[in-house]
Amino acid sequence: MRKLIAGNWKMNGLQAELADIAAIADAVSAHLGVDTALCVPATLIQTAATRFASMAIGGQDCHMAVSGAHTGCVSAEMLADAGAKLTIVGHSERRAAQGESDADIRGKALAAKRAGIGAIVCVGETEAERDAGQAEAIVLGQLAGSLPDEAASNWLSVAYEPVWAIGTGRIPSVEDVAAMHAAIRGALVARFGEDGAAIRILYGGSMNGENAASLLAIANVDGGLIGGASLKAEKFLPIVQAAAAAA
């Protein structure tokens, strides 16, 4: 399966950092065998999407409604209007800080489909849940609740992001990543049949140039969702190169 390496800039990036996006776009342009995306703050989407065509520009969240009295929110249609090709939904930082439920995330994923853009639906367990032996049950529960029945490989990806691995420099063992991705694949195939085998499952959480090759070689790891290492071309490019080598 063609791999997707998607960056998530989170709440980082002013107009001054457009030069960093330009450098990233330039660096990834040679790697045609890998799909690349950069999910930037909403304020940068339009400029980045207009200027940098070698990778998809995405958002990091969307509201489920098309428009209306939702102060401070951005709809999927607005993301598309600004030039976004996809959006992240259900990131653990939003599940925790904004109290987003699986049902909210399902609505947001459907909003992305309605607007004609892709969605990356995030799932992942906390450290306490893993220590309690509940990781798989939590992740499969989030997956069941967050994916709409309309999920399909041509517009939706899943990102498995153990919460305790995000921004910490810690990653699960190869065996644990393999087991979780296999469990997610099994659930996708059980629910969506043949197309469930084609839905990309990304790994996210402290992926970097040093560990990307081993993570991306694991069965059912179809790409990465990259936070900190997506901010600079020199850190993002080795991950894209590892994905190209693993293809």
Ligand SMILES: O=C[C@H](O)COP(=O)(O)O
């Ligand atoms: O969306 C990206 C993830 O939260 C991973 O972030 P990180 O690569 O900084 O650990």
